[in-house]
Amino acid sequence: MTIEIRQFPCLSDNYGFLVRDKACGAVATIDTPDAEEINRQLEAAGWRLTHILNTHHHPDHAGGNLALKEKWNCEIIGPREEAARIPGIDRKVGDGDIVRLGDSAAKVYDTPGHTLGHIIFHFADDGAAFVGDTIFAMGCGRLFEGTPEQMWLSLNKIADLPPETELYCAHEYTQANAAFALSVDPQNTALKKRMEEVKKLRSQNTPTVPTTLARELETNPFLRAEDPSLQNAIDLSGADAVSVFAKTRALKDAF
Template identity: 45%
Template sequence: MAAEIRTFTCLTDNFGYLIHDPATKATASVDAPEAGPIIRALEREGWTLTDILITHHHGDHVGGVAELKQRYGCRVVAPHDKSTKIANVDLRVVNADVIKVGSLLARVVETPGHTLDHVSYVFDAEKVVFAADTLFSIGCGRVFEGNYPMMWDSLLKLRALPDDFRLYCGHEYTASNVKFALTVEPDNPALKARAEEVARLRAENKPTVPTLLGDEKKANVFLRADEPSVAARLHMKGADPAQIFGELRERKNKS
């Protein structure tokens, strides 16, 4: 039986995600921005929380952990960096570790840059990646703790996943990401098509995720920093892709 995934809003613009294994009834929350929406989503489905898979230590991703742990006694899985303040951690994970959620298998990919402890969870059999604040649809996270070469390397890890994988990210930022990306690649047909789709989805109050990685590779300018046309647009022909990525991120920071 295929895994079931539910998407809902937490806080103001965070996404909450539940991934459920029908075979074993195990259910994981990817991050825990706040407890209330996660509890309500679980109750709607009749599911019991068995695991929380934390991607990084920022408060808007771990704020609900303590309450959920107390309520369900669930296992809390978190990145290995113990210097970060994440409550009630049961298991620390590093790159290439495999986590079981019932019979589902999640592969840990270290994706630092936004924070130094950031990890993404890849469910290969389900063709799904939960990338939190490393990779957004048509965007990427701000680089708070790492540096631009580090973040670019993390994006390349995610870009290397197959085109038919679905991307689930941490925030509903797609409309603003599209607006910025069009300033760099106004003639990109894949980006223009995505812009129309996002406008329609947001007008209908629907989420813009998941999105296919293959589509992101064509339309997300942050995944295209090694494209000659992007370098030319930035007047950076021949520059290292990590430098080009850094310039893109700096421009987005100011947009």
């Protein structure tokens, strides 16, 4: 492992992530949901913030940019397609770009759907992907700006990562997501088992993030649009994957 990750809850249901390169001590915050809490975490760890890596423009992801930049004079790196909406952005990145954090490196993937310019950061050498609001444990982001086709393609980019990849989702939505997932994939034994695990974790106020891609491939209905059992459950047997995904997302919106 070339990085260490400090995860902490903030706001009502967000997670903050600080990523530190072990070799040189460079530190990035993945998004800026709560500048005050990020500063508390930096102080507790004895770390100095050098970078902000924004996944998208929503206020609970970029709202602390300017306060943190003023305090730390850090570099703000964010999605090229949303540059005009990323406060204080210094460097614009997109699909295939490499972001270096000291000796560590993250590959950028465009994952439009939740927003049109959403990106994720994949630290391949460390098996960690910071996925913002594109994918959640047993869920995916609401389509505020993009289309079902865009989001399906974005989720497939994530699905193509190594199965052991840890997915650092930005919100603790897992228990509610699991309840919906069971409503559209009721025969999924892995999902039933996962629901019981999640109930136990949340009863102890233990985070369910990160999750792993392997676990999501088994239990996340938004990655399973090509699965016949899910198609049957939502009365779209044999339909194309985008149509199945779109209906699943619509059902979740109304759940």
